[in-house]
Amino acid sequence: MASMVERPQKSGAITFQVKWRQDGQWETEKFGGEDPDEGRAQAEQFKRLVEAHGNRWPHGWVPGQGFVEAPAVPGDVPLVDYGLRYVRRLNGVDPRTKDDYERDVRMHFAKIVHTDVRGREVPATICNLIQEDVDDWVRYMHAGERDPEDPEKWLRPKADPKSIRNRHGLLYCVVQAAIDATPQLRTKNCCTKTQLPRADDHIKEEMTFLERDEYLRIAEEIKDPDARLLADWLVGTGMRWGEATALQVQDLALNADIPTANVQRAWKRAPRGSKTSFYLGPPKTKKGRRMVALTPTQVAVLRRVTAGQPPGAYVFRTPTGRYWRHGNFYNRKWVPAVEAAIEKGLPKRPRMHDLRHTHVAWLIGKRIPLPAIQARLGHESIQTTVDRYGHLVRELDAEIITALEDVMSAPAPVSHLTRVV
Template sequence: MASIRRREKRDGTATFQVRWLEGGRGGSWETEIFGDEDSAADFKKLVEAHGNKWPYGWVKGKGFVEPDDDPDDPPLLEFAARYIDRLTGIDDRTREDYHREVRNRFTHLEHVRADGRVYPATVGNITPGDVMDWVRREESGLRDPDDPERWLRRPADPKSIRNRHGLLFCIMQAAVDGEPQLRSRNPCKGTRLPRVDNHTVEEMTFLEKDEYQRIAAEMKDPAARDLTDWLVGTGMRWGEATALQVRDVSLSGEVPTVNVQRAWKRAPKGVKPAYYLGPPKTKKGRRVVALSPAQADMVRRWVKGQPPEAFLFRPEGGGAWHHGNFYNRKWKPAVAAAVEKGLLKRPRIHDLRHTHVAWLIAARIPLPAIQARLGHESIQTTVDRYGHLVRDLDNEIAAAVEAAMGVPAPRAGLRAVG
């Protein structure tokens, strides 16, 4: 926090000194002097709003001084907006999300010169140190100096920081690769980012089979119960399962299957309807999922007498399931009732997907097969998210190591007798 000190002069007038630790605790003391208390108070708020650092473009003793405009060095935010507008292969919702990240999170990316002066970020002036400072501010967030209980910018979790840094990396690389070239090097290369496993980003809940049955027993709506059984029995995402249509089902082969080829997508803000059908989350999200005999029987009930375009799972009255309605009217009451009767977990709908994986791993299904069933683009995603569950083979691994180490190594000088 900055402070204001009143200093009396011999002529009876006073000056007002704003004093603060640059960057907070551990930084050096910085000061700026004003002739009136109101100006000092305004500057104090600016310093605190910038994380106890000199405000953008402020030169000590002079005030705000704009750097010379360079037409070949555009402001970072303008360049980032143009880059996002030109991206191909993304849907409108993703483009809107990228623009929101730039508006909300890139605005506190700034350039600090060697003399400590701070300037707004441009494509050319950002340094690796500036990027590291930005990452640190993302981690720590920013509280309201007038209300310490209120966040002006909440701390970001490690996964979000990595995603935003990745977007910034691509933007800066476009400046390196562009014609004309606006930079010679990407300042995001080599940034040390927070480890995702240092924090709990998403606490997954895994249900034992009897725990799931306690929730399922509270599902009084047969249609909701079938959808819940399907989610935990296939590991599909909500948006994939509820987008399945009768034409996606194949029951004539030796192994009944469903073809996952579409999913519900959120439309850009203000666009109606709010959701539309599009491709799955990843390229490998387009997949064929094998069904158990019980699942095949369930499907036969739901496809009977329905046209090809009908949704496979439908609430009473037809149409498609809406996540909010299902959660509030079906899932949440069932979980609450199970908890009241002794269930010690409070899972989300998405935890049914995690539970499905846990059951497969317990049955010793290899991770590559699980990757294909879930539609993960990379096996690394499967390993990172669920690898810690692969514990059933611990005894076999230990036994294999013991057997290998238990064989005496041949000693030098000995010959076989033949």
């Protein structure tokens, strides 16, 4: 804690000294003037600043001078403008993703403000942004903003931890671009030390895993055989919706020694304002291009539904012969089936994407290694697989306990220093 000492001078004036220990050494700063009350107030305010900074010199404070504004950096621009410029220059990103990035910059970067050395909030620029500003922004997103006129309503609802991490990751890249720019606009990335909310900062599990009988209770409520076929495929292969519904007859190798489905395309959301809502593009990740091994039952079903179809025909089709649209399947097939199953006692309310999670849970239950699951799902990194599903790997607990018991209960070896008489 800092302390403040009043020191009368021979001239009759009074100075106020703020004193504290920083890194094992005493630091001091003096305040005074013609008005003792003003000097005392300045000293008390500075003391609070020192304590707020963890008993360290406040950021931007120059001993003996006070707060000194940093000179303007040539080329500095508002943060939102620089963020938009960065996003628009990205290569290898599909148009809809760019649209989403631009929306995040406009909606969320616009809420970032810079608090200057005097405690005033000013517009954030790519050069004046500091770590404290980023921390304030993250706290704002995590807490949300209530309507001051109606506390029961939200002006901006709380953001979930995953969304906060995604937005922060985009900000990190934008700031790093300013560091790598020519001429260089920054020398340090102010996002590197941000404490982000935990991805599992919630009570309810985000993913729902279905037991086999639970899935069957839902599947039995899907009366449309074409829709039931697609649901069985999603849970039986772990494919993403956009991958499964983009599968074509030419992607199937049903006569191979190990029959497979070749995932090489997926439905993508078109940019806003386009004439179409979706278009065919590459899978979500590079490793999303993969061969998915099929069971004999799946092969038999595929032979039946693809018989006589041309190579470019979609494997899974609506009763009218068109490819399935997510909203159509979700609203007319999936939701009614889940609601009907819940009315009959199903204790869970799974999303369609939970069929992919359920597929993984079933594989882990049969002791399939996580690297093999990573390849089957098309995860770019094994870390993604471990982070999402590692907590399900419980099947080896008995073997682990037995191994530890054998080691811990074995008699201690005789030391080679023991004298034999």
